[in-house]
């Protein structure tokens with residue numbers, strides 16, 4: 547048994563940052579274990595460390611804080627729900643009122659008003675839900691041979707079993723032995739490659755394609771709308787499903803509720819997370835078009851044996867309802883449309899710097915500051931230099947820096963963001 551004094555000493559050591567029990571995701575723990583960067587509070591587009599130093603949040607946390615930090619309306623809505631009932635499971639016929647209401651609200655802004663909504667806790671389990679449901683749907687309609695998924699290079703679809711298997715970022719799938727089978731990986735921007743993959747697997751074997759309308763974690767790589775339309779058509783003609791992974795693009799990031807609504811993609815499923823609660827509590831899920839839900843809703847005894855303890859968590863759904871109120875009442879989606887051109891215009895001057903080779907942008911409040919891809923240590927050094935200059939960013943696939951600020955960012959704050967990036971990157 548550990549003595550009380552020992553426990554206190556350990557806790558103090560942790561507080562001082564000399565050691566930590568916390569294993570950070572996607573981290574070289576050898577490097578970061580002694581020096582966590584502790585974010586203490588947030589307000590609008592800014593966050594503060596424990597010393598009170600202010601940083602401009604150029605990534606909206608991890609692509610989620612679309613309405614910005616510190617919104618008391620969301621906190622109060624969650625508080626009210628927490629006092630009443632924090633959670634109750636939703637298995638079989640159980641439900642809570644915020645769960646039902648949020649599902650209705652999401653269906654109402656989805657491409658098809660008759661859509662159904664299946665909740666989980668985040669993006670990775672949303673991808674697993676969609677992948678399992680796609681295969682289960684085809685089994686239910688008598689086409690069990692349709693098990694092949696197409697996925698794209700640079701694609702990031704989370705880290706659960708399906709998401710890892712669908713990964714287009716090679717290091718994310720390496721070292722785990724045999725992954726979920728029947729996955730074909732194609733270049734992210736070549737529609738003919740999708741057509742060839744369908745031919746190669748056999749059209750009758752295609753279950754679907756997972757698509758980020760703008761590749762996110764793989765380096766913020768927009769594609770022409772015509773590409774999205776073409777691959778959607780190719781998969782549909784083969785009889786497979788178009789699954790729009792909108793964990794980043796959903797809930798405002800691309801200036802509409804979904805990339806699927808903006809580009810008229812008529813997807814069979816949409817995965818979402820992040821922006822639905824803007825990070826105030828964890829939540830994610832899948833929007834399912836009526837024709838995919840039909841075998842499960844219209845016929846007795848056809849059960850999707852899937853779901854999580856926290857599917858439709860009441861307090862998370864209360865956060866989602868408050869977030870949707872703000873997105874609607876404050877014109878946040880419209881602001882994202884403006885940011886689509888304001889951000890690249892403000893960042894354009896960065897290409898004068900030796901370390902910056904390109905700015906990728908064009909769809910939504912998203913941009914990548916591409917650094918010299920041959921210098922492997924540059925992205926981490928650049929992110930640190932930007933932090934020291936008062937702007938938070940991080941490295942994404944292919945050696946770029948992520949720019950995906952809160953959608954409530956003002957023109958002055960956009961200018962400040964660009965200045966701070968310039969100040970940080972010019973020290974390299």
Ligand SMILES: Cc1ncc(COP(=O)(O)O)c(C=O)c1O
Nearest residue numbers: 668669670702703704762791793
């Ligand atoms: C497109 C996409 N899908 C899935 C995920 C996984 O989401 P989560 O980290 O919430 O599990 C992410 C996370 O960034 C994502 O960007």
